[in-house]
Structure formats: structure tokens, C-alpha cells
Amino acid sequence: MTIIVTGGAGFIGSNFIFYTLKNHPEYRVICLDKLTYAGNLSTLKDVMDKPNFKFVKADICDREAVYDLFESEKPDVVVNFAAESHVDRSIESPDVFLRTNIIGTSVLMDACRKYGIVRFHQVSTDEVYGDLPIDRPDLFFTEETPLHTSSPYSSSKASADLLALAYHRTYGLPVTISRCSNNYGPYHFPEKLIPLMIANALNDKPLPVYGKGENIRDWLYVEDHCKAIDLILQKGRVGEVYNIGGHNEMRNIDIVKIILKELGKPESLITFVTDRKGHDLRYAIDPTKIHSELGWLPETKFADGIKKTIKWYLENRSWWEEIISGEYMDYYDKMYSNR
Numbered sequence: 001m002t003i004i005v006t007g008g009a010g011f012i013g014s015n016f017i018f019y020t021l022k023n024h025p026e027y028r029v030i031c032l033d034k035l036t037y038a039g040n041l042s043t044l045k046d047v048m049d050k051p052n053f054k055f056v057k058a059d060i061c062d063r064e065a066v067y068d069l070f071e072s073e074k075p076d077v078v079v080n081f082a083a084e085s086h087v088d089r090s091i092e093s094p095d096v097f098l099r100t101n102i103i104g105t106s107v108l109m110d111a112c113r114k115y116g117i118v119r120f121h122q123v124s125t126d127e128v129y130g131d132l133p134i135d136r137p138d139l140f141f142t143e144e145t146p147l148h149t150s151s152p153y154s155s156s157k158a159s160a161d162l163l164a165l166a167y168h169r170t171y172g173l174p175v176t177i178s179r180c181s182n183n184y185g186p187y188h189f190p191e192k193l194i195p196l197m198i199a200n201a202l203n204d205k206p207l208p209v210y211g212k213g214e215n216i217r218d219w220l221y222v223e224d225h226c227k228a229i230d231l232i233l234q235k236g237r238v239g240e241v242y243n244i245g246g247h248n249e250m251r252n253i254d255i256v257k258i259i260l261k262e263l264g265k266p267e268s269l270i271t272f273v274t275d276r277k278g279h280d281l282r283y284a285i286d287p288t289k290i291h292s293e294l295g296w297l298p299e300t301k302f303a304d305g306i307k308k309t310i311k312w313y314l315e316n317r318s319w320w321e322e323i324i325s326g327e328y329m330d331y332y333d334k335m336y337s338n339r
């Protein structure tokens, strides 16, 4: 079994590579990644020398490079994590989101059609459903919830989902799609809420909370997401969408307070800043389908997962300090200095 993991030098893709190499040592894993600002080769250093692992630097939009790789490696399965993934960046510059998230996905699926594969799995997001009201805790996203996107990021992900379903129906491509809630854990890029707040708290910098911090996200430990995708690859039905989430809804402000408490830092570091444009209020996944069809259940409770995550950031300072010392600082100043 040869599996191509695109975007494997990023947060979830790298965790998926570690999970797969550990749980399926008989697989050959090929990571295809462009190494954008979000991709980091040092993340993969522990697996680089494994005989059944290979890293290939390429852009998923580069048809020639993608076709060459398929021709030489003859993959059985492709799992597409490669994407521009940060909502705030998509609000500043949508173009690259449309290019990578939509065109890139179609190039990969064209390669799958041309060379033949057993499965193409598209890693999507709960953000394609838009948001839910904060005062209706009885409402959840199911796989039947209409797509109703808010940001250029989520619109690009929804477009890719529709294309994947179209390739299934039109060409019979064996596609599956998963739509997961917010992940957290090791190797999460420090532009995102949890790692950004950990890094700022450790550096005694202000913690920028958008609006009043009342927006709700449904947090899942990254390894539980990886396990769910693995199950979908083994037992999922082609042409189907599976929601992934563990009923762990939390307000942003409460997450930030937990991080400060865990690090022994004062709440006076919290700074309320101008809200995100079009800010989704609440995400909440109904995971009934993946639970009843595939038997998936999350294993890591938030109380344990956040402790593990904070410990990882404390023990791996060089990983994130290197990131926030480079071009990331220009981004940070642009996004937060006059907010």
C-alpha cells in the first residue's frame, strides 16, 4: 500500500504521517508538500530516514510535478491535507486560497483519474456549514446541513468538497470527504488561537482575543482526527461525507483563561481586539454517522489534551521560536499592531 499525504509538513498532515507510520508500518508513505510558510521540514525530522517514508517538495497545483509523482510512485491512496488554512489570511488575500484549495484539489483528482487509485480522501472542515447561533445549543452540524460559508477560506474548502463529489458522480472516482472541527495539539502553527496564546503567554505578550471572546469552537485533539481519517480509509463508504467532532464546545475566552492558568500567567495579559470580519459564532459537530457506521469515538479529553499540548510547546520551544522569529513577525505586526 502506497499512500500520498499532501500537506504533510503542516500541522494535521504531519500528525497523520506519524500516526500512519506507527499504526501501519507496512505502508509506504509519501509526503507531497510545497513548504509554504506553514510547512516545516523540521517537523518531519524523526521520520525522514525511515525506509518506507519519502518527502517530495512540490505544489499540488503543478500538474506536471503531480503527474510525474503519480507515474513514478503509483499510489493506492491519496489523502489531501494540503491547503491554505488560516481564516484571517484568507480575509486579507483570498487568491492563494482559491488556487491551492480548489485548483490544487482538482489537479490531484485529475491525477487520480489518469493513473487510477483505490481512494482519494479530501480533508475538509466544519466551516463549510457556516455557523450556528450561540443561543441554540440544541443545534449541530450534520452531514445534511446545507453548505453556507462565511470566509474566503471556508468558501474555497466548500468548493473543493463539491468538486470531489462531482468527480465521484461524474467519473466514478472513489472519493471520501471528512469535515472535522477545530484541532489542537503538537506542531500547530502559532498563528492559530491555541498555539498563539501559549506562545504569547510564555513571552509575557498581550493575548489578542477577538471581539468579546464569546465565539464557540468544538475542539478535538489532533490524534483523534488522524484516527478518524484512518478509519474512513479502511471502512468508509465511497461518495460519502463524514463529520468528525467530539462534542467539546468551548468559548474562546475560556480557552485563553485555561492556558493562562496552566502556565501560571495573569489574566491581565488578555487584550480584547477588533473582531474578525464575518466571524463565525459557533461550530458544533454531530458525529453520529462516523460513530454509528465506523465506531469512531474521540479518546483524548480536552482537560488532558490541552495539558499535553502545553507541555509539548514548553518542551519544543525551538520549533515554534524559530517560526515566530522569521517572516511570521511581519505577519503578526500587520495583523495585530493596529487592531
Ligand code: NAD
Binding pocket: 006, 007, 008, 009, 010, 011, 012, 013, 032, 033, 034, 035, 036, 037, 038, 039, 040, 058, 059, 060, 061, 080, 081, 082, 083, 084, 085, 086, 100, 104, 123, 124, 125, 126, 157, 179, 180, 181, 182, 183, 184, 189
Ligand atoms: P497547515 O496550514 O498547518 O498545513 C498546510 C500544509 O499544506 C503546509 O505544510 C503547507 O506547506 C502545505 N501546502 C499549502 N499549499 C500547498 C500547495 N499548493 N501544494 C502543496 N502543499 C501545500 O494546515 P492544517 O491545520 O494542518 O490543516 C490541514 C487540512 O485540514 C487543511 O485542508 C484544513 O482545511 C483542514 N482542517 C484543519 C482544521 C484545523 O483545526 N487546523 C480543522 C478541520 C480541517
Ligand code: TDX
Binding pocket: 085, 086, 087, 088, 124, 125, 126, 127, 181, 182, 183, 191, 192, 193, 194, 196, 208, 209, 210, 211, 213, 215, 216, 217, 252, 276
Ligand atoms: O488571535 C486570535 N484571537 C482570537 O480570538 C486568533 C488567531 C483567533 N481568535 C479566535 C477566532 C476564532 O473564533 O479564536 C477562534 C479560533 O481561531 P483560529 O485558531 O484562527 O481557528 P478557526 O478560525 O476556528 O479555524 C480553524 O478551524 C477550522 C482552522 O484554522 C481551520 O483551518 C479549520 O478549518
